[in-house]
Amino acid sequence: MASEHDSVAASIELLWFRPALGKRGPRPKFTVDAIVAAATAIADEDGLDAVTMQRVAERLGTAKMALYRYVPGRAELDAVLLDRAFGGPPRSPARDWRSALAAWALALHERSLAHPWSVTLAQRPHVPGPGELAWYESGLDAMSDLPLSGGEKLDVLALLAGHAQSMVRQRAGGSQPEQNLAAQLGPVLAARSADYPRTSAAFADAARDGGRDAGLHFGIDRILAGVAALIAERTDSART
Template sequence: MATEHDSVAASIELLWQEPVIGKRGPRPKFTIEGIVAAATAIADEDGLDAVTMQRVAERLGTAKMALYRYVPGRAELDAVLLDRALGGPPASPEGDWRSALAAWTLALHERSLEHPWSVTLAQRPHVPGPGELAWYESGLRAMGDLPLSGGEQLDVLALLAGHAQSMVRQRAGGPHPELDLADRLGPVLAARSADYPRTSAAFADAARGGGRDAALHFGIDRLLAGVAALIAERTDRARA
């Protein structure tokens, strides 16, 4: 029986294998990229739970056992599936660290929206591949001159990524989660506004001020403002 260590080793081999050039012998019938493309199509159409080795094999017109020559199992397939879904980050825009990290977070949100199931895979224990590590490298580069430890920089990325991905989860039911919630709550709050006065007032104010569905940008701004406050505090302390 394969152990967790075996699965990690197999995932690393799949994610980081170098392309073989000029190898002699019969050409493989399938490729990792082709298998991942089939799995991605199934996940996009029917959700992550629909992705099984059997379904992927059927989509490729082969028997399930034929795929194990290329992918040892579902855990290894998931690792490559996530890395291909994330791809690499876009080039960082010109500007300061705050604008670079804001753009990084928005780009991750947009990339995750293309394949919402990738959020589930990203939040499971997994082996990062070259695409995911490129996101790390890009985000860390933006903080290269900041008075933050390596661990703190990773924490900043974890907070930003977690916020972006939680917004993707919220949008799973539709493009305007706060508006949808307000519509569902409307009749309840109208009838029971005396019992929930603050909630009724907050939803009414959001509707008047156009503040609905702004949580993504609001969260990014507040997180980065918190980092900026920490940097200012350390700078002032160092000067003192």
């Protein structure tokens, strides 16, 4: 069984240096891209737990052992699977950092929502691939002129990504979690509103002003407002 160190090294090799198959021997029947496409289709249809080397092999019409010529194992397959799901970030027309980062977070949410299982992979320890690093580069470029340290800029991206992806967990399958919760609690709150007056009032208010399931935009706005406040604080300090 490969060690964790060996698995990381193999993932780096596969993501970044894509080892070329030898010229000798039979012509390759498959490609890493074809294997990842099959795994992606399985994950989209039946969830991440359904993705096994055996299941991928069956989808491609081959034996499981034939896949190891291209992908060393499941951990390495997951690394490429995640990077393909992320893809590269879209170009943002926004010129100011705040609009650019908001667009960045919304795009990441949309990309993750297309493959909800990618959130599980993203939150596990993993080797970032070219696609994921392109997201880093795009987000950091939007903050290039801000008076933040490199670590703080990475923390901003982590906060935005964490929020966007947590919303994917709630919305996977097209559900509206707050609306669903309100429907489930409706009879309870109607009967017990005196016991939970603030909760009853909050749900009723959200229904009236269309504030349900607005957590994605609310969270992004609040994160960026916090960054703006930090920048203003530092600018003021520099002037005194």
